[in-house]
Amino acid sequence: MRICLISKYPPIQGGISAKTYWLAQGLAERGIETHVVTNGNCVESEYRIEDNPPEPQPNLHIHFIDPDIPWHIPFSDLYVPKLLDKALQVTRENQIDLIDTGFLIPYGIVGYLLSEITGIPYVLRHGGSDLEKFLRQGAFNELLKKVIRKASAIITDNHNKEVFQSLNSRLCMIPRYIPDERSFKPAVSPHGTPTLAYIGKINYYWKYKSLHRIAEIFSGLKGDYRLIFVGQGKGFEDFSQFVSGHDLVGFEFRQFVHPANMPRLLNEIDFLICFSKDNPINDFSNVFCEALWSGVRVLTDDTMDLGTYTEHIELTDEVQIVNLPIDDVGATRTKITEIIKYWEGPQKHSNRLKYDFNSYIDANLKAYR
Missing domain, CATH: 3.40.50.2000 (Glycogen Phosphorylase B;)
Structure with a gap:
């Protein structure tokens, strides 16, 4: 064909x-x-x-x-x-x-x-x-x-x-997306500091991505950690100026990575930050899905439709997804401070797939017929 x-x-x-x-x-x-x-x-x-x-x-x-x-x-x-x-x-x-x-x-x-x-x-x-x-x-x-x-x-x-x-x-x-488990799998990249990352666009309307909340939560947050913003977009300059007005420590900006290199990036981080509360289009997130497959812990909020992501994967440990009360900056900052404090080194969760990449390709081929 x-x-x-x-x-x-x-x-x-x-x-x-x-x-x-x-x-x-x-x-x-x-x-x-x-x-x-x-x-x-x-x-x-x-x-x-x-x-x-x-x-x-x-x-x-x-x-x-x-x-x-x-x-x-x-x-x-x-x-x-x-x-x-x-x-x-x-x-x-x-x-x-x-x-x-x-x-x-x-x-x-x-x-x-x-x-x-x-x-x-x-x-x-x-x-x-x-x-x-x-x-x-x-x-x-x-x-x-x-x-x-x-x-x-x-x-x-x-x-x-x-x-x-x-x-x-x-x-x-057909599921919106199923990561290839041969690439997106639990693997540890050795590092000595807890690493958190936002991965995605930084558009004009970057507050829709709750980026202002991330900056406010980490403003003045003490501890030994790295915060990475992997993103670009037409709102980048505006957001970088916003960040400069907050007392963020240990953070860096990185450019987008190719999809083929996303597994390696996820292996470098311990926590993906993925909030949905401010997004008027609460759409499916590839990277949220890829993080679960890769065994990365995800920090999110109570508006995220978790069933969309756990429908095709069985989490072995519920702590892999952390729901944060992001409307309460102080409470969220306290929770993240505890997470950083009790971090015990890089580790990934191993989960059981209910639906694998091979089945996903089979379903697409069936649709073609």
């Missing part, structure tokens, strides 16, 4: 890009000739991964769009025609059997147009923000309904199926 996967892909940072990366790896490993068409080469510098990517597998082919377009009025990046043009070239040159799309806009629209032109069936996937910002808000209402209705299959999950049921009965229930 030959598939054309149109989606976000590294060097774009983010959940959809990372999920597409691991899915493409899994498909190619199964012998599926996988062609990824992406505008990843055009991503803004604030959201670009600068890590060197690993060499792709022999039957995994990455096709970037042409970044150059003539100047025109009103100016537009023209991602739909750029992606469509590249996808048409890929389908013509490689006898593609199936089109897969990683996000409703623009990739789902491109998949629909490509299918209309070539007659090749397409599968539609979604994220979380595309549902909230576009579909549920009625943006591009007529177009998106057409794209959904015409899809040969909709890959969704039980949490979002109601969005599509009235438009398309061909729903395939």
Whole structure:
């Protein structure tokens, strides 16, 4: 089988890009000739991964769009025609059997147009923000309904199926993401200081990520620890100025890492900080899931839907997830101080998987049929 996967892909940072990366790896490993068409080469510098990517597998082919377009009025990046043009070239040159799309806009629209032109069936996937910002808000209402209705299959999950049921009965229930346990597994990187990390974007609306709470909680917090912010974004300068106004000690900023290097980063840390209270879109978090698979403890809050993550993994120790009362800065600071004080060196939790990466790839291949 030959598939054309149109989606976000590294060097774009983010959940959809990372999920597409691991899915493409899994498909190619199964012998599926996988062609990824992406505008990843055009991503803004604030959201670009600068890590060197690993060499792709022999039957995994990455096709970037042409970044150059003539100047025109009103100016537009023209991602739909750029992606469509590249996808048409890929389908013509490689006898593609199936089109897969990683996000409703623009990739789902491109998949629909490509299918209309070539007659090749397409599968539609979604994220979380595309549902909230576009579909549920009625943006591009007529177009998106057409794209959904015409899809040969909709890959969704039980949490979002109601969005599509009235438009398309061909729903395939697959978990949003399952980490590859061969990469995301408990492994200790020796270090002598408890290490906590926030991993993600730092957008204009960085308070939606509860980054202001993290700064306030760690302001003046004493003890021997490291606090790492692994993130970039258009709000980085604003947030770094905010941090400079707080008495944070032992902290550092790092740039994004490639999905292939995320397991190594998680092995370096002891605690992932992942709050959801301030996010208007309480969406699925890849890195929360990857942390659990890697045996990393997660500091979160009471708004996080933990069932979404523990549905496919059985935690051997409930202390791996720590719910913090982040509305009470003092109480949260006290709790984290205790965690740091009683840290006994780097260690990881070993859990039992209920659903593995192999099953995840099997489910995707079944949807293709």
